[in-house]
Structure formats: structure tokens, C-alpha cells
Amino acid sequence: MSTIYEVSKLAGVSLATVSRVINKNAAVSEKTKEKVKIAMEQLGYRPNTIAQSLASNRSNSIGVLVSQLDSPFFGEMMVGIEDEMRKAGKQVLFAAGHNLESMEKESIEFLQSRNCDGLIVHCEQASDEYMHSLTKGKTSVVIVNRKIPMIEDRCVTLDNFKGGYIAAQYAVAQGHTQLAYVSGPHDKKDSLERLQGVKAACKDLGIELEDSHIETGDYSEKSGSDAISAFIEKGYRPSILICANDEMASGAMKRARELEIDIPKELSIIGYDNTSFTKYLHPELTTVENPIGKMGKMAAKLILNLAYDQKNVIHNRFEPEMVIRNSVYRHD
């Protein structure tokens, strides 16, 4: 591999001049620029990014922490980020936190040790305080899907309250009055917000949603199935079940099928996230769109602003929308 030195020799200019045409950050006369370009071409010169990083103290890479690498949800997020960063000529390093506080911290340290210029993190377990302190470090940090007090401008979030609200609203609009809800874990803010949204909508619309009509799951398929069983044991037969994510909706559908409950006629189902696998479900799942791909893109834009002084327009609060498919029956 040829070096900047060889290019400068061949072009008959100094190292600095070559560096300038590479970085386009200082005026170089058209003539010399041309000479340099020809020399680079001839030698097949490619700048050594490592050396660039060391000298400039910038690695032109950003680190991304997701919970899992093999999930449709994080997949979309990664694609959104990669896309945007690639356009900006920056590299992306992905690491997985596996939903464990220790792994999350370890992965963040790993990314930091790689001299990332910025971090985009989707942390589920690490505390608000930890996140907060992270943003105080010298590398910029953007947080996805979590609103942390004091640093909201670093957070790209979804209005989960509204997500819950519109789901319940839609259910009622379709003539349902016997609602049930499977919530996510109560120690997660997004889960809580969705629940509050559902409750608020019911209240606003004059529909009763007793506490006993709410089950708490853990976002897993199994907890969706379990919820169905739980309602049946309680003797409650809702006409519609709203789930805090698609995974649980899928579990609920499976259980219902085992029990020969017809979906959507006897039991309608609403999911949340609009994960890609919803298309494999039968009937196709009506759900709340979680624009995680777009949020990833926005997080990327934000980090580009923070770490590389770009001036992208930022809006960091996203609104969910209903995705109407076939799992909700209309009662007239």
C-alpha cells in the first residue's frame, strides 16, 4: 500500500499539500490539486484510516449498542443507523448488551476503547445515573428509546403514551367494550407509559378497564400465551386483547388457537412495534407502528451533529401510528 509520502513525491509537492487535498479542509490551487489527484490515482493510494485517526484524534467511527444483533426490531434500527452513517463516510461498530447490565457496560467500554467518536446506545438495564454520567464523558452519546431526565436532547424517543392511547382508541372505535391489556414489565418506563396511554384512552372514552383486566408480561411470546390463560381462569372473556408488543400478541394468538378461540371474531388482537415478523402471523396483525428504523436514522443524524459538527435538523420525539391489518373485528 502506498503512503501519503509516495504520493507527495510523485506529485512533487509536500506531505501537507496531499493531506489538504485528501481532507478538503484548506485551499489548494486547482493545478496542484490536479497533480496530486493524478498521483493518487496512479499509485492507487488509499489513506490509512488508522494513521488518520491517531493523528487527528478522531476515529471516524461511532459505536452502537443494541440488546441483540439478531432481532427484527434491532435489525431495523441497525439498518437505519448504518445507512445514515455510511452516507456520512463514518464507520459503525455494533455491540450487543444482551439485556444484562454487566454486558451493557462491558460493551460500552469495549466501544469506547475502540476510540469511537460517538455512541448510540439502546440500554435496557443500566441506570439513568449511569446513562447520565456517560453523556458527561468526552465522547458524545445518543440514547435511543429512553427518555432520561436532564438530557432529553440526547434522547431519541417514541411517544409510548400515545401508542397505548391510540391502540385503545382504535379498539373502542371498532365497537369493542370488553378490553384487556397485557402490559410489559413494570420496571420499564416505556412499558409503563404504554399502559398509562391505554388507561387514559379508556377513561376518556368512558370504557371501564379494571385492574383485573390487565396482565403483566415480560415482552416474551410465552407471557402472551400466559395472559390468555390467566384471563380465562379469571372467567373474563375480553372481545379484544391489546398487547404491549408483537411478540406477546403472537403468543396470545397461538394460545387462542389452541383453545379454538376464533381470531378476530371471538377475540381481536392488537400488537405493538410492527415488527417484521407480523406478516407471518395469521391473521395479519393490527399493531402500533414503532418507527425504530427512522429513530435509528435520527439518532445517527444527531450523533453526526454532536461528534462531527454537522447541522442536521433534529426532531427527537417520534409519534406512533396504527397499522391496520386483519386481527381486529369490527362490532357494529
Add this chain to the structure above:
Amino acid sequence: MSTIYEVSKLAGVSLATVSRVINKNAAVSEKTKEKVKIAMEQLGYRPNTIAQSLASNRSNSIGVLVSQLDSPFFGEMMVGIEDEMRKAGKQVLFAAGHNLESMEKESIEFLQSRNCDGLIVHCEQASDEYMHSLTKGKTSVVIVNRKIPMIEDRCVTLDNFKGGYIAAQYAVAQGHTQLAYVSGPHDKKDSLERLQGVKAACKDLGIELEDSHIETGDYSEKSGSDAISAFIEKGYRPSILICANDEMASGAMKRARELEIDIPKELSIIGYDNTSFTKYLHPELTTVENPIGKMGKMAAKLILNLAYDQKNVIHNRFEPEMVIRNSVYRHD
């Protein structure tokens, strides 16, 4: 961030000595080693990986090219690789080729420009010749899921012939005689091999599989649906449809449901890959396990051998296995 220089000052030794205890590649007396370690501890010293790379001409990172970042299939592969590389303390860069020759090459160049010590690639479009020349470069390359003549030792592959064979064999063992097959595109070797496996099994077992009972798809869900329609138009009603991947199997199931064909009673289905979404299908899909996660791990081990002189035991030819679930009806 403290540097190696500060550590050496504090420990009262030279730079070189500190470097030695970091890299454990030369003898250092217990005493001084201890001193250095204490100094590193006190300063919270972390080696600067960029500087290490520049000086040693090794980046301790490997690049991975997949077709898509947001796919369950590649997700598993990425997890397998990340896992193994992480254990080895190496970094992984992921890039997407999007099934386009231009993007594949561009992404490979991107990874190379990042000074990866090795590359693991899953290329669909680039030619054998290109792949071949790639392995001739100075960075080691491992190829996943494609057997390229002359460099088989660099390839981690699945026995696709056997995959097709056991699928057909299983179908026949379950009492089916009216088989049909939806193949993948004919310009892909793996697709061809699966087809040949199916044909061979039929022949060996004395079952007829006319050419008209074979449809050619493109691995997409839609082409699975289309295949069903095509068979019906031809007036052929198979008792079992073997698909060259799960995606097409899913499409076929959808179409069958629309046509009110009962699965598996009237039509059994076998998929291929055992992708994670198969659990969302109904009935749960009987399919051929494609151990892509394990293959990713193995590719990682191989690249560790090639790029870092590790001595992992390699077996680069994987065997598929049937995963029996509920989409095949047994005819006695």
C-alpha cells in the same frame, strides 16, 4: 486518558517495558511486572487501540459482509461471529452487501480501507473469480455459504445436496408420494444443490418427480405463493410441497390458506433454513436446519487461525438436519 508514557514514569520503567507487560510477548521480571500493573491500575490506563494498530500494523478487527443486517438468517450468523471474536478480544465490523454486486464490492473495499486484519464474507453476487482474487490479497478472507473451487479451505459451507435429500427422504418416509418442489433461483449454486438433492432422493426411493412438479422461485415469500397457484393451474395437487427456504414456505402456506387448503392434512409443507420466524407460522414449520450461527462461529475460528495464528480446530463442512414440527402430515 493516560498514556503508556505516564505509566512508565509512574512505574519507574521504560516505555518498552510497559509495552511488554501489556502484550505479554516478552519476559519481564515478576517484580517490575507488578510495579507496572499497579501503575496502570492507579492511572486507569487503557491502551489506545488506534496507536497500537498503527505501530503494529494490525487493527485487531475483522470485517464481516452480510447481505442484510436486518434478517433473522444473517442475524444468527452475526451473533455467532461476534460471540467468537469477542472472546478473542477482536472487534467486528459489519457491512451490508444488499445482494448487489456493486454494493458487495464497495462494502468489501470499505472494510479493507478500515484495515481489517481479516474478512468474513457472505457474497451472493460477486463472481467466483472476484472471490478468488480477494483471497489472494494480503488480508485473510473466509467465505461463508459458498464453495469456491481452488479455495475450499477458505470456505465454510453447508451440504445443500444433503439438505434437499433428507427433506425429500423425510417426505417419502411420512408416506407422501405426490411431491412438489419450489426451488430457488437457478443461478445460485446452493439452490441448485438442494434441487439435486431432492431429485436424487426421489430417484433413490423410486418416487417420480416430474419437471412440471418443480417450480422455480426467488427465495421470496411471493414466489412461494406463486408456486401454489402455478401447481393448481397445471392441475397438479401435490400432497406435500418442499420449499427451498422458509420464506417461500411461508408464502405457500399463506396462499394455501387463502384457497382453504388445509395444512398439513391436504397439503404438507417443508421449509429450509429453520429461520427464527418459523415459530410464528401456523402450523409450526417442519424444516431443514441450516446451522448458520454455528457456521458463523466456525468462520470466526478460521479467520482467527489465518489472521492471528490461532490453532482452532476447523471443520468447514456442515451437515443439515431435519427439524420436525407440525407442517407435515403422516400418511399411513
Add this chain to the structure above:
DNA sequence: CTGTTAGCGCTTTCAC
């Protein structure tokens, strides 16, 4: 607009 020069933080001969 262009060249000179001093590092960036580390590894790696080569002596001792």
C-alpha cells in the same frame, strides 16, 4: 497557497 516540522501513542529492533 504551500512547505516544514513536531507530534499522535504505541511497537519493535537493537544494544546493553
Add this chain to the structure above:
DNA sequence: GTGAAAGCGCTAACAG
């Protein structure tokens, strides 16, 4: 077993 010193390939003042 340890230290001195020469780079790795590039950027970024600074001077002209």
C-alpha cells in the same frame, strides 16, 4: 531483563 530510539502514516500548527 531492560532501555533507547526509530518509526507506523498521517494531521495540524506555524511560517513563509
